[in-house]
Amino acid sequence: xxxxxxxxxxxxxxxxxxxxxxxxxxxxxxxxxxxxxxxxxxxxxxxxxxxxxxxxxxxxxxxxxxxxxxxxxxxxxxxxxxxxxxxxxxxxxxxxxxxxxxxxxxxxxxxxxxxxxxxxxxxxxxxxxxxxxxxxxxxxxxxxxxxxxxxxxxxxxxxxxxxxxxxxxxxxxxxxxxxxxxxxxxxxxxxxxxxxxxxxxxxxxxxxxxxxxxxxxxxxxxxxxxxxxxxxxxxxxxxxxxxxxxxxxxxxxxxxxxxxxxxxxxxxxxxxxxxxxxxxxxxxxxxxxxxxxxxxxxxxxxxxxxxxxxxxxxxxxxxxxxxxxxxxxxxxxxxxxxxxxxxxxxxxxxxxxxxxxxxxxxxxxxxxxxxxxxxxxxxx
Amino acid sequence: xxxxxxxxxxxxxxxxxxxxxxxxxxxxxxxxxxxxxxxxxxxxxxxxxxxxxxxxxxxxxxxxxxxxxxxxxxxxxxxxxxxxxxxxxxxxxxxxxxxxxxxxxxxxxxxxxxxxxxxxxxxxxxxxxxxxxxxxxxxxxxxxxxxxxxxxxxxxxxxxxxxxxxxxxxxxxxxxxxxxxxxxxxxxxxxxxxxxxxxxxxxxxxxxxxxxxxxxxxxxxxxxxxxxxxxxxxxxxxxxxxxxxxxxxxxxxxxxxxxxxxxxxxxxxxxxxxxxxxxxxxxxxxxxxxxxxxxxxxxxxxxxxxxxxxxxxxxxxxxxxxxxxxxxxxxxxxxxxxxxxxxxxxxxxxxxxxxxxxx
Numbered sequence: 001x002x003x004x005x006x007x008x009x010x011x012x013x014x015x016x017x018x019x020x021x022x023x024x025x026x027x028x029x030x031x032x033x034x035x036x037x038x039x040x041x042x043x044x045x046x047x048x049x050x051x052x053x054x055x056x057x058x059x060x061x062x063x064x065x066x067x068x069x070x071x072x073x074x075x076x077x078x079x080x081x082x083x084x085x086x087x088x089x090x091x092x093x094x095x096x097x098x099x100x101x102x103x104x105x106x107x108x109x110x111x112x113x114x115x116x117x118x119x120x121x122x123x124x125x126x127x128x129x130x131x132x133x134x135x136x137x138x139x140x141x142x143x144x145x146x147x148x149x150x151x152x153x154x155x156x157x158x159x160x161x162x163x164x165x166x167x168x169x170x171x172x173x174x175x176x177x178x179x180x181x182x183x184x185x186x187x188x189x190x191x192x193x194x195x196x197x198x199x200x201x202x203x204x205x206x207x208x209x210x211x212x213x214x215x216x217x218x219x220x221x222x223x224x225x226x227x228x229x230x231x232x233x234x235x236x237x238x239x240x241x242x243x244x245x246x247x248x249x250x251x252x253x254x255x256x257x258x259x260x261x262x263x264x265x266x267x268x269x270x271x272x273x274x275x276x277x278x279x280x281x282x283x284x285x286x287x288x289x290x291x292x293x294x295x296x297x298x299x300x301x302x303x304x305x306x307x308x309x310x311x312x313x314x315x316x317x318x319x320x321x322x323x324x325x326x327x328x329x330x331x332x333x334x335x336x337x338x339x340x341x342x343x344x345x346x347x348x349x350x351x352x353x354x355x356x357x358x359x360x361x362x363x364x365x366x367x368x369x370x371x372x373x374x375x376x377x378x379x380x
Numbered sequence: 381x382x383x384x385x386x387x388x389x390x391x392x393x394x395x396x397x398x399x400x401x402x403x404x405x406x407x408x409x410x411x412x413x414x415x416x417x418x419x420x421x422x423x424x425x426x427x428x429x430x431x432x433x434x435x436x437x438x439x440x441x442x443x444x445x446x447x448x449x450x451x452x453x454x455x456x457x458x459x460x461x462x463x464x465x466x467x468x469x470x471x472x473x474x475x476x477x478x479x480x481x482x483x484x485x486x487x488x489x490x491x492x493x494x495x496x497x498x499x500x501x502x503x504x505x506x507x508x509x510x511x512x513x514x515x516x517x518x519x520x521x522x523x524x525x526x527x528x529x530x531x532x533x534x535x536x537x538x539x540x541x542x543x544x545x546x547x548x549x550x551x552x553x554x555x556x557x558x559x560x561x562x563x564x565x566x567x568x569x570x571x572x573x574x575x576x577x578x579x580x581x582x583x584x585x586x587x588x589x590x591x592x593x594x595x596x597x598x599x600x601x602x603x604x605x606x607x608x609x610x611x612x613x614x615x616x617x618x619x620x621x622x623x624x625x626x627x628x629x630x631x632x633x634x635x636x637x638x639x640x641x642x643x644x645x646x647x648x649x650x651x652x653x654x655x656x657x658x659x660x661x662x663x664x665x666x667x668x669x670x671x672x673x674x675x676x677x678x679x680x681x682x683x684x685x686x687x688x689x690x691x692x693x694x695x696x697x698x699x700x701x702x703x704x705x706x707x708x709x710x711x712x713x714x715x716x717x718x719x720x721x722x723x724x725x726x727x728x729x730x731x732x733x734x735x736x737x738x739x
Contacts, residue, residue, distance in 0.1 A: 038692035038693040039693040039696045043693070047692075050692070071680075072680075072692055073676060073679070074679055074692055074693055074695070074696075076672075076696070079630055079632070079633075079634075079637055080428055080630065081672070083630055084421070084424060084425065084428070084673055085676075087420055087424050088421045090420075090421075091419050091420050091421040092419070104550075104551075105634045105636055108551065108553050108632040108634075109630050109631075109632055111631075112557065112631045112632075128550055128551075129479065130476075130477060130550060130553050133553075134476060134554065171541060171548075171549065172540055172549055172635075172636070174548070174549035174634070176549075177480075177550065178480070181480055204537075
């Protein structure tokens with residue numbers, strides 16, 4: 001009897017779910033879909049991005065006199081779920097534009113679907129160049145890996161006067177692989193010495209022991225070590241390096257910008273420098289200051305780059321709708337593609353022919369247990 | 381006897397006809413009479429459910445029928461998916477995708493139709509299955525699980541590191557989306573019939589004997605190792621096909637997709653349906669796929685009077701809770717090791733009819 005009741009319960013639940021899923025509310029509103037990993041391995045990144053998007057929606061709830069409504073779908077850090085989520089947003093929620101997703105792989109799963117349905121989509125932090133390649137409907141507000149790799153190579157060459165480097169990269173992470181590749185290219189070009197990269201070493205996400213890689217690196221006596229990868233791995237690596245009396249500076253990418261980087265690394269990460277999307281301390285970024293203030297007030301904590309990029313993605317779409325004068329996907333796409341000098345929190349954004357953001361990067365350094373703004377690097 | 385057989389054939393023809401009609405309607409092949417296609421979201425879930433069915437069936441053959449606890453499924457899927465994708469991608473697309481390091485010489489110009497590519501994917505996966513199976517199947521229980529899990533990780537690491545073959549961690553994109561409902565359901569039905577036939581044959585009976593008592597089976601003269609290896613090879617072939625179909629449905633793959641949670645998700649489906657029940661695997665694959673999608677409703681903001689409840693990710697909590705409840709009430713899975721038959725379907729209906737007549 002219990003079994004039957006239970007079985008019946010499940011059927012009723014499923015039917016209810018189906019019915020409510022099909023229900024369409026008729027309203028004069030502009031619908032923007034969001035697909036981000038709210039659960040699964042990348043949940044932290046997805047949730048931070050969502051916080052930024054929500055904040056933007058609260059500050060700018062209207063465009064063209066219509067209310068903007070956000071529809072969030074979780075993609076569970078799973079490609080199939082990402083494709084499902086985007087299809088649901090398009091087919092059932094009838095959104096005119098989409099924001100997402102943290103994680104390049106998830107964005108690439110959505111790519112062909114938004115292209116087929118002609119729905120413009122803006123990625124917040126997918127940095128893999130393949131995301132926007134050959135897809136006129138995919139844009140992004142972050143810079144891509146090649147640019148970030150170049151920025152750090154320039155910084156190492158010009159500011160640190162480094163002439164040799166060792167790369168220790170996370171081979172599992174497309175982001176780290178891309179950054180390392182372009183750092184190498186740019187650094188070799190700057191130094192004019194094809195052997196200026198003394199060694200390219202690899203590790204896997206979550207490794208705890210880096211002594212093998214660090215020993216090899218130390219033996220080469222490089223001027224700098226470039227180690228793009230997750231903040232946790234990098235912090236442990238730098239700690240071990242300092243214990244092994246390796247004193248050369250460590251450089252990294254925007255993934256290092258997390259309070260945990262300093263918590264785990266402690267004194268060892270003092271002086272470590274990395275490129276990232278924005279800094280509230282940078283001069284001339286009124287928007288960033290306002291954003292940080294509003295974010296602190298709402299969430300009672302410090303925002304990071306992902307929240308800022310989420311904020312920018314929303315504002316960019318709103319700006320495009322305003323410029324297009326109507327909330328139709330094709331019109332929004334054209335306006336997005338024509339974006340020039342959009343003043344965002346994370347810098348001034350111009351979208352190039354691929355739909356990639358051409359914008360400045362800032363370099364931060366750890367000083368006295370805090371991220372301190374060093375310099376801004378403009379795109380070429 | 382002959383009328384009995386006729387009745388059976390008729391039933392199969394009717395079911396097949398209904399299925400073909402429904403698929404044609406859903407796919408939009410009946411547009412000429414003004415109906416269909418169905419909502420693209422629903423069709424996508426159907427496709428996914430059919431692919432998950434294929435994956436669950438193949439895992440069930442090894443884990444449920446042969447009783448060998450293998451956790452290498454994600455690895456075989458990866459082999460099938462990558463082989464199929466690299467064969468069907470156009471040379472132009474390969475050039476775009478392999479922008480960091482060019483692809484290996486002859487392979488960057490090879491481009492073959494989807495069906496042969498899919499089969500090659502299955503065969504390559506099968507070869508890997510045999511290569512892994514020969515040493516691994518000498519192990520039992522937990523040790524086999526660990527060995528196969530290790531194999532899947534090795535495959536993933538190879539995919540990540542051989543950048544000139546797989547584009548490394550950046551993954552592939554632009555895989556032609558050939559699959560539709562005909563492909564996924566066609567492959568699903570073919571795999572179901574094939575595995576059912578296999579399980580019912582003398583090979584299948586031997587597999588079940590090995591599962592129930594390996595020593596006794598060996599005493600009866602069954603070559604245990606050969607049978608295990610055969611089951612493993614078939615399972616990896618089918619898994620490779622499933623991987624290829626999924627790659628074509630998604631049009632993009634990367635090594636991070638084929639981590640352990642993928643195997644776990646298929647294992648969950650098999651256990652939910654019942655280890656050793658083919659129809660159980662089919663039912664569970666559809667339930668799991670549809671449930672996670674339908675439960676998206678609870679992720680949405682809910683207006684309760686003056687309060688708005690919005691907990692993104694709540695659906696996974698509810699989904700897990702439902703699984704726990706199912707396991708409590710059906711500890712051996714929804715179907716146990718029984719199959720869904722016409723009799724088991726019709727008996728409650730006829731009982732209900734009889735009761736109605738009696739009252």
